[in-house]
Amino acid sequence: MKYIKNVAKIEINQEKCGGCGICLNVCPHAVISIDEGKAFLSNKDRCIECGACDINCPVNAIGVEKGVGCASAIISSWFTRSKASKTI
Ligand code: SF4
Numbered sequence: 862m863k864y865i866k867n868v869a870k871i872e873i874n875q876e877k878c879g880g881c882g883i884c885l886n887v888c889p890h891a892v893i894s895i896d897e898g899k900a901f902l903s904n905k906d907r908c909i910e911c912g913a914c915d916i917n918c919p920v921n922a923i924g925v926e927k928g929v930g931c932a933s934a935i936i937s938s939w940f941t942r943s944k945a946s947k948t949i
């Protein structure tokens with residue numbers, strides 16, 4: 862499943878990444894892959910910004926801004942729709 866395109870706020874610092882694979886194992890949406898010993902975002906638009914990869918990375922190579930991208934956009938759209946339906 863993909864969410865809204867290009868809104869997830871997540872980055873991987875490949876210079877810090879040691880390729881341990883923990884982020885792959887904890888990610889519930891298969892967002893991250895490893896190539897040549899370095900993690901990269903193979904399915905960024907599937908990220909729900911849960912922060913599991915960020916919390917579990919032993920070298921702090923992942924940065925996730927929780928709730929400012931996809932999740933926030935979806936929640937905002939709910940409120941926008943509910944406001945619009947009240948004014949009709
Ligand atoms: S958990 Fe961190 S060090 Fe391990 S593969 Fe993922 S980004 Fe790299």
Ligand code: SF4
Pocket residue numbers: 871887888889890891892893907908909910911912913914915925
């Ligand atoms: S924040 Fe959550 S969904 Fe996004 S890549 Fe990390 S573990 Fe996967």
